[in-house]
Amino acid sequence: MGLTERLTIPEEEFVYSGHTACGGCGGALAMRIALKALGPRTILVLPACCWAVIPGVLPATCLSVPVLSIGFAATGAAVSGIEASLKAQGIDDVTVVGWAGDGGTADIGIQSLSGAVERGHDFIYFCYDNEAYMNTGIQRSGATPSGAVTTTTPARKREEKKDMVEIMVAHHIPYAATASLAYPEDMIKKITRARSIKGPKYIHVLSPCPPGWRYPSEKTVEIARKAVMSRIFPLYSVEGGKYEIQRRNIKKIPVGDYLKMQGRFKLSEEDRAEIQKKVDENWESLLAKEGTA
Amino acid sequence: MRMILTGNYCAAHGAKLSRAKVVAAYPITPQTTIVEKIASMVATGEYDAQYVPVESEHSAMAACIAAEMAGSRAFTATSSHGLAYMHEMLHWASGQRVPVVMPVVNRAIGPPWNIWVEHTDALSQRDTGWMQIFCESNQELLDTVIMAYKIAEDRRVLLPAMINVDAFYLSHTLENVDVPDQDKVDSFLPPYSIPFKLDVDDPLGFGHLIMPDGWMELRWEIERSMVRARKVIEEVQTEFNEVFGRSYSSIEPYRCEGAERVVVGMGTMTSTAKDAIDALRRKGERVGLIKMRTFRPFPGDEIVQLLDREGIERVGVMDRSTSFGSDSPLYGEIKSALYGRSDVMINGYVIGLGGREIKVDDVASILKDLEVGERGRVKWWGLKIEGESGDEMKSEAKHGPD
Numbered sequence: 001m002g003l004t005e006r007l008t009i010p011e012e013e014f015v016y017s018g019h020t021a022c023g024g025c026g027g028a029l030a031m032r033i034a035l036k037a038l039g040p041r042t043i044l045v046l047p048a049c050c051w052a053v054i055p056g057v058l059p060a061t062c063l064s065v066p067v068l069s070i071g072f073a074a075t076g077a078a079v080s081g082i083e084a085s086l087k088a089q090g091i092d093d094v095t096v097v098g099w100a101g102d103g104g105t106a107d108i109g110i111q112s113l114s115g116a117v118e119r120g121h122d123f124i125y126f127c128y129d130n131e132a133y134m135n136t137g138i139q140r141s142g143a144t145p146s147g148a149v150t151t152t153t154p155a156r157k158r159e160e161k162k163d164m165v166e167i168m169v170a171h172h173i174p175y176a177a178t179a180s181l182a183y184p185e186d187m188i189k190k191i192t193r194a195r196s197i198k199g200p201k202y203i204h205v206l207s208p209c210p211p212g213w214r215y216p217s218e219k220t221v222e223i224a225r226k227a228v229m230s231r232i233f234p235l236y237s238v239e240g241g242k243y244e245i246q247r248r249n250i251k252k253i254p255v256g257d258y259l260k261m262q263g264r265f266k267l268s269e270e271d272r273a274e275i276q277k278k279v280d281e282n283w284e285s286l287l288a289k290e291g292t293a
Numbered sequence: 294m295r296m297i298l299t300g301n302y303c304a305a306h307g308a309k310l311s312r313a314k315v316v317a318a319y320p321i322t323p324q325t326t327i328v329e330k331i332a333s334m335v336a337t338g339e340y341d342a343q344y345v346p347v348e349s350e351h352s353a354m355a356a357c358i359a360a361e362m363a364g365s366r367a368f369t370a371t372s373s374h375g376l377a378y379m380h381e382m383l384h385w386a387s388g389q390r391v392p393v394v395m396p397v398v399n400r401a402i403g404p405p406w407n408i409w410v411e412h413t414d415a416l417s418q419r420d421t422g423w424m425q426i427f428c429e430s431n432q433e434l435l436d437t438v439i440m441a442y443k444i445a446e447d448r449r450v451l452l453p454a455m456i457n458v459d460a461f462y463l464s465h466t467l468e469n470v471d472v473p474d475q476d477k478v479d480s481f482l483p484p485y486s487i488p489f490k491l492d493v494d495d496p497l498g499f500g501h502l503i504m505p506d507g508w509m510e511l512r513w514e515i516e517r518s519m520v521r522a523r524k525v526i527e528e529v530q531t532e533f534n535e536v537f538g539r540s541y542s543s544i545e546p547y548r549c550e551g552a553e554r555v556v557v558g559m560g561t562m563t564s565t566a567k568d569a570i571d572a573l574r575r576k577g578e579r580v581g582l583i584k585m586r587t588f589r590p591f592p593g594d595e596i597v598q599l600l601d602r603e604g605i606e607r608v609g610v611m612d613r614s615t616s617f618g619s620d621s622p623l624y625g626e627i628k629s630a631l632y633g634r635s636d637v638m639i640n641g642y643v644i645g646l647g648g649r650e651i652k653v654d655d656v657a658s659i660l661k662d663l664e665v666g667e668r669g670r671v672k673w674w675g676l677k678i679e680g681e682s683g684d685e686m687k688s689e690a691k692h693g694p695d
Contacts, residue, residue, distance in 0.1 A: 042493065045359070053501075056502070057503065057504055058501050063496075065496050066491040066495075066498070068362050068500065069498075070358070070359065070385065071385055074351065074385075077317075077347060077351070077359070078359035079359070080347065081345065081360035082362070082363040082491065084356070084365075085314070085360035086363055086364075088315055089314075094493055111348060111349060112351070112352045112355070
């Protein structure tokens with residue numbers, strides 16, 4: 001990586017020290033990177049999720065942008081209300097951001113998110129996806145991948161992970177993308193792009209979770225990178241319905257290399273082969289959507 | 294200006310005259326024509342507001358809370374199941390101290406489906422930290438929307454307000470209404486301002502985690518504000534009465550002078566009761582009515598003082614709602630207010646649930662029942678089950694199963 005590329009990450013910090021996230025929290029790192037791209041003229045909505053407690057105990061907060069906490073299901077509705085309120089006041093230089101976990105996005109919050117996107121409000125919605133209800137102690141969500149053990153799927157989850165980006169694309173959303181905290185330049189580029197587009201934008205950030213995924217806390221970035229390299233979490237964007245894959249030329253690794261770093265997966269060789277098959281099929285399908293298959 | 298308006302159109306005009314800048318609402322019978330009217334006034338440019346057609350009532354209230362936190366006066370309206378669906382966000386509004394104003398067109402909650410009037414929807418939200426006001430007429434509804442913003446946004450209060458109106462009797466019934474001039478409303482109701490907001494130039498975080506050592510004090514603040522609201526409501530009503538030529542107060546006695554027996558009620562049943570009382574007074578009976586406008590904060594002291602001042606001996610509380618397994622809501626509140634301060638006889642009457650008509654004769658028969666009835670009972674009035682009222686149910690419980 002060249003020096004010029006490294007400098008695309010702004011130095012200013014908007015997440016101060018003293019937050020209460022676990023060591024190695026992918027969600028905390030995702031917020032740190034995202035706010036660097038969003039900047040100080042941002043209003044943040046946080047529903048129930050790990051980030052409801054990460055800012056710290058009142059009256060302290062580690063976030064230096066205004067934040068409205070809201071009920072679990074209501075992120076989409078709250079960003080709609082803020083956007084309408086700012087519009088009513090003629091304020092057009094503030095970015096309204098919803099920031100929810102995978103449960104708050106794919107499960108309980110999907111209705112209000114769907115409504116907000118369908119109505120076309122101008123906001124960016126982030127799902128920091130740690131693939132289970134981690135704040136309440138690792139219960140399965142609609143975004144938990146097949147094969148993962150959680151406290152409510154003690155054998156392992158049998159069902160497939162919901163594809164939120166595709167659900168957003170089905171809303172004719174102007175911009176949707178995946179992002180990884182192992183590729184901060186890509187993430188910042190995508191947020192910057194999203195800010196330049198009017199209307200609803202959706203960014204899905206895979207956020208590894210040391211206690212939930214059962215791996216040592218220093219491995220977060222490595223696991224995030226392996227998710228992209230193995231193509232189980234490909235980096236891509238969909239703008240105006242047009243798909244574009246990023247980092248397509250990085251060295252492909254077997255998905256087993258990603259899975260075996262984590263204690264949450266209870267898999268046989270056969271299971272791993274099955275997951276590899278699905279990853280390959282999904283990649284082909286993504287190439288087809290991009291028009292490069 | 295005089296206009297012929299339904300209750301629902303009065304609510305819409307109230308929002309417009311109050312210059313609520315964000316309206317987020319979801320349709321539900323019988324509230325629908327409120328949001329239809331607002332959508333149409335916004336579409337024609339007659340009303341300058343952002344209309345957000347949300348996908349649920351839960352989202353309606355969340356959007357209103359967020360809109361007010363971001364600096365705009367907000368309005369919504371709902372009914373029945375919609376109000377129940379909003380429940381979590383009702384707590385969020387009062388806990389976050391946003392002065393949202395919301396008419397609720399009172400309707401029964403199913404199953405089975407029932408779209409007609411009942412107060413159980415609103416009264417089962419009693420403990421959410423909302424002020425609750427009940428209206429008797431369309432005029433009262435329109436005026437109360439305007440007053441409610443002034444009360445709710447008062448720095449001594451900063452709590453949301455729910456304005457309750459009877460389904461169909463008000464929501465869909467036309468009435469000759471005096472619609473106040475915008476200029477007069479503007480000088481009565483100042484522009485929206487609360488002492489905190491989401492502001493990128495002064496960033497604050499709202500609603501994060503709090504530990505038990507701070508929580509009770511925040512709840513105490515809400516309690517204190519609710520108590521202060523009693524005074525603020527009276528102040529604002531008095532000012533409104535002077536400016537607009539009305540006569541509102543939190544409890545409105547009707548022909549209570551020298552009354553031995555009174556009925557107490559909320560909403561349109563009080564109009565019916567007035568007719569019953571006029572007829573009985575013509576016959577020389579010493580009867581009266583106490584119309585309750587405010588249910589939260591509850592004007593218990595005022596009720597006790599009124600009963601005491603007028604020397605009223607027997608009170609029948611008419612509840613268009615029920616609390617299964619205990620006293621009906623309004624009856625329970627008044628009984629509680631009287632405890633240790635008065636020994637008037639008081640009975641509760643559950644009546645008119647799910648849109649069942651409350652007739653002049655029903656009120657008269659309740660007043661008659663008060664002449665002979667024992668004290669401290671809840672009766673279901675007009676129940677179409679042979680030989681059953683609340684009485685029998687109670688004695689069954691007393692004696693236990695066979």
